[in-house]
Amino acid sequence: xxxxxxxxxxxxxxxxxxxxxxxxxxxxxxxxxxxxxxxxxxxxxxxxxxxxxxxxxxxxxxxxxxxxxxxxxxxxxxxxxxxxxxxxxxxxxxxxxxxxxxxxxxxxxxxxxxxxxxxxxxxxxxxxxxxxxxxxxxxxxxxxxxxxxxxxxxxxxxxxxxxxxxxxxxxxxxxxxxxxxxxxxxxxxxxxxxxxxxxxxxxxxxxxxxxxxxxxxxxxxxxxxxxxxxxxxxxxxxxxxxxxxxxxxxxxxxxxxxxxxxxx
Amino acid sequence: xxxxxxxxxxxxxxxxxxxxxxxxxxxxxxxxxxxxxxxxxxxxxxxxxxxxxxxxxxxxxxxxxxxxxxxxxxxxxxxxxxxxxxxxxxxxxxxxxxxxxxxxxxxxxxxxxxxxxxxxxxxxxxxxxxxxxxxxxxxxxxxxxxxxxxxxxxxxxxxxxxxxxxxxxxxxxxxxxxxxxxxxxxxxxxxxxxxxxxxxxxxxxxxxxxxxxxxxxxxxxxxxxxxxxxxxxxxxxxxxxxxxxxxxxxxxxxxxxxxxxxxxxxxxxxxxxxxxxxxxxxxxxxxxxxxxxxxxxxxxxxxxxxxxxxxxxxxxxxxxxxxxxxxxxxxxxxxxxxxxxxxxxxxxxxxxxxxxxxxxxxxxxxxxxxxxxxxxx
Ligand SMILES: Cc1cc2nc3c(=O)[nH]c(=O)nc-3n(C[C@H](O)[C@H](O)[C@H](O)COP(=O)(O)OP(=O)(O)OC[C@H]3O[C@@H](n4cnc5c(N)ncnc54)[C@H](O)[C@@H]3O)c2cc1C
Numbered sequence: 001x002x003x004x005x006x007x008x009x010x011x012x013x014x015x016x017x018x019x020x021x022x023x024x025x026x027x028x029x030x031x032x033x034x035x036x037x038x039x040x041x042x043x044x045x046x047x048x049x050x051x052x053x054x055x056x057x058x059x060x061x062x063x064x065x066x067x068x069x070x071x072x073x074x075x076x077x078x079x080x081x082x083x084x085x086x087x088x089x090x091x092x093x094x095x096x097x098x099x100x101x102x103x104x105x106x107x108x109x110x111x112x113x114x115x116x117x118x119x120x121x122x123x124x125x126x127x128x129x130x131x132x133x134x135x136x137x138x139x140x141x142x143x144x145x146x147x148x149x150x151x152x153x154x155x156x157x158x159x160x161x162x163x164x165x166x167x168x169x170x171x172x173x174x175x176x177x178x179x180x181x182x183x184x185x186x187x188x189x190x191x192x193x194x195x196x197x198x199x200x201x202x203x204x205x206x207x208x209x210x211x212x213x214x215x216x217x218x219x220x221x222x223x224x225x226x227x228x229x230x231x232x233x234x235x236x237x238x239x240x241x242x243x244x245x246x247x248x249x250x251x252x253x254x255x256x257x258x259x260x261x262x263x264x
Numbered sequence: 265x266x267x268x269x270x271x272x273x274x275x276x277x278x279x280x281x282x283x284x285x286x287x288x289x290x291x292x293x294x295x296x297x298x299x300x301x302x303x304x305x306x307x308x309x310x311x312x313x314x315x316x317x318x319x320x321x322x323x324x325x326x327x328x329x330x331x332x333x334x335x336x337x338x339x340x341x342x343x344x345x346x347x348x349x350x351x352x353x354x355x356x357x358x359x360x361x362x363x364x365x366x367x368x369x370x371x372x373x374x375x376x377x378x379x380x381x382x383x384x385x386x387x388x389x390x391x392x393x394x395x396x397x398x399x400x401x402x403x404x405x406x407x408x409x410x411x412x413x414x415x416x417x418x419x420x421x422x423x424x425x426x427x428x429x430x431x432x433x434x435x436x437x438x439x440x441x442x443x444x445x446x447x448x449x450x451x452x453x454x455x456x457x458x459x460x461x462x463x464x465x466x467x468x469x470x471x472x473x474x475x476x477x478x479x480x481x482x483x484x485x486x487x488x489x490x491x492x493x494x495x496x497x498x499x500x501x502x503x504x505x506x507x508x509x510x511x512x513x514x515x516x517x518x519x520x521x522x523x524x525x526x527x528x529x530x531x532x533x534x535x536x537x538x539x540x541x542x543x544x545x546x547x548x549x550x551x552x553x554x555x556x557x558x559x560x561x562x563x564x565x566x567x568x569x570x571x572x573x574x575x576x577x578x579x580x581x582x583x584x585x586x587x588x589x590x591x592x593x594x595x596x597x598x599x600x601x602x603x604x605x606x607x608x609x610x611x612x613x614x615x616x617x618x619x620x621x622x623x624x625x626x627x628x629x630x631x632x633x634x635x636x637x638x639x640x641x
Contacts (some may be wrong), residue, residue: 191281194324197273218622
């Protein structure tokens with residue numbers, strides 16, 4: 001059995017940042033593994049540990065810098081990694097969901113996995129659509145926002161819980177091959193162990209360009225373009241009470257009286 | 265100071281563990297004088313309890329720079345845990361370096377898994393800076409069960425005293441002749457004293473030990489008779505890098521908290537971080553912490569390369585870094601003003617914790633004695 005996990009390195013802005021053109025100024029960004037993907041990796045690695053002969057492969061679309069993050073996934077137990085990048089990708093303004101789905105689909109064609117895990121969303125651009133779009137392109141079954149997974153590898157079925165709004169959960173059986181988008185909380189992601197980190201340095205990390213995947217720069221064409229980025233003006237009216245509990249209670253009472261919430 | 269990709273990744277993971285799993289429990293463990301055992305189990309899962317154990321016994325066999333990087337990161341969580349870990353590592357290092365095959369097989373794979381915890385028993389009530397003054401004895405006797413040693417005496421300030429299941433013990437086999445032994449925790453005649461009530465490092469388990477007619481098989485002798493002290497000193501020289509690195513981790517923790525607080529706290533219509541004397545304090549703290557880190561990494565590199573200058577480098581690193589931790593925590597409290605003097609803020613604990621760094625594993629005075637000797641004698 002083979003599980004392909006899509007792994008993204010996301011940018012996180014510091015508390016105070018500036019916007020430069022259409023993006024947050026590079027100086028204020030730090031990079032890390034996308035939180036949802038951490039859960040997806042854990043889910044795949046646990047299945048591999050519990051099962052026989054399960055290979056876990058990760059795929060990342062990202063520059064060389066992302067290898068640090070990819071190595072961390074390898075350290076947690078992913079067997080080998082693929083990173084897709086080349087000059088065309090480097091010079092693209094933005095990768096929209098369609099582009100990412102097409103690129104990942106080419107990797108799925110090549111790897112032929114039984115299961116694909118992606119995160120529900122990425123905590124930087126937050127399209128929240130890549131996994132599902134990928135399923136559509138490769139014509140696989142799919143399940144979104146999976147927060148519990150019971151895999152019947154022999155029967156070729158994934159029994160999944162999906163988190164719906166309002167605290168409702170749905171139980172679904174999905175036939176493999178399938179794409180599942182993994183929700184946070186499905187498991188407890190591990191820390192990489194030191195031995196895992198050492199082994200990760202020696203695990204295969206294969207870099208492929210669009211050409212290697214049978215694609216060309218036309219895959220980058222997009223109907224979507226970012227036109228502006230700004231921080232919305234936020235209006236807030238905060239009163240901070242200071243002092244002991246009694247003083248604070250008094251201040252709160254004064255405020256409520258002032259605002260006419262209580263009389264007296 | 266360029267770290268390898270592996271060292272960098274290790275630093276990031278252990279640092280994340282320190283922030284997510286250790287820092288949140290540090291205050292409570294200090295208040296209750298309780299060692300966080302679940303954190304210890306987490307360290308074991310990360311392979312840290314096998315840090316200085318050879319790979320053939322399941323350990324990680326970290327190079328000295330990695331050892332320093334890990335110690336700094338764990339101490340960024342809390343010093344009590346870092347101290348417990350480095351003492352455990354002293355114990356595994358002794359067994360790995362001086363034990364025969366049978367002793368290594370017996371102890372190391374289990375200690376790699378985190379239990380039994382190791383302790384290192386050199387100091388005594390009457391022998392601290394000068395361990396040669398110790399009075400604990402180990403007498404060789406022949407008994408029905410073969411040759412044995414009978415250990416009698418008191419040890420003092422033993423980190424992991426209660427938690428440990430294996431003790432590395434130094435005792436005199438003849439006047440002026442110190443020898444190293446490994447003593448299982450469950451032997452008859454070994455009793456553990458009450459926990460010390462300490463200024464800082466309160467979550468660390470520090471006790472006395474009494475050996476009363478403790479009998480151990482002769483195979484448990486780790487070094488030839490009379491070679492125990494030089495072996496202890498060589499292990500401790502390496503250990504100094506660990507303590508120095510922990511000092512850097514603690515100083516960095518205090519510095520980070522001081523930077524945050526200075527930007528939040530407002531006086532005279534602005535953050536105190538706008539006041540030049542506060543800015544200069546932070547500049548000093550940052551510079552001295554980084555200088556200490558560089559000395560630690562230099563000592564670690566020298567150890568890895570086996571240079572003659574390594575013992576002096578280790579002493580310079582331990583001396584500078586521990587005194588820096590004292591200075592930085594002192595200033596961190598100052599920057600916090602009255603709030604820093606209360607338990608509500610972590611810098612109060614860091615200030616109390618820092619003091620031990622200039623005392624154990626060779627006081628600052630002893631480090632200076634070593635440094636001066638290399639210069640003059
Ligand atoms: C919390 C804690 C944990 C510890 N953990 C362990 C442990 O796990 N295992 C272990 O074996 N020990 C441990 N120790 C003991 C520690 O290593 C000793 O306390 C230390 O070596 C100092 O010895 P002492 O306390 O007897 O002080 P002393 O040696 O009595 O020193 C008193 C003062 O005299 C100074 N002094 C002494 N000799 C000289 C000299 N020649 N030149 C200049 N100044 C000198 C010292 O610097 C110090 O200022 C621990 C101690 C503490 C407090």
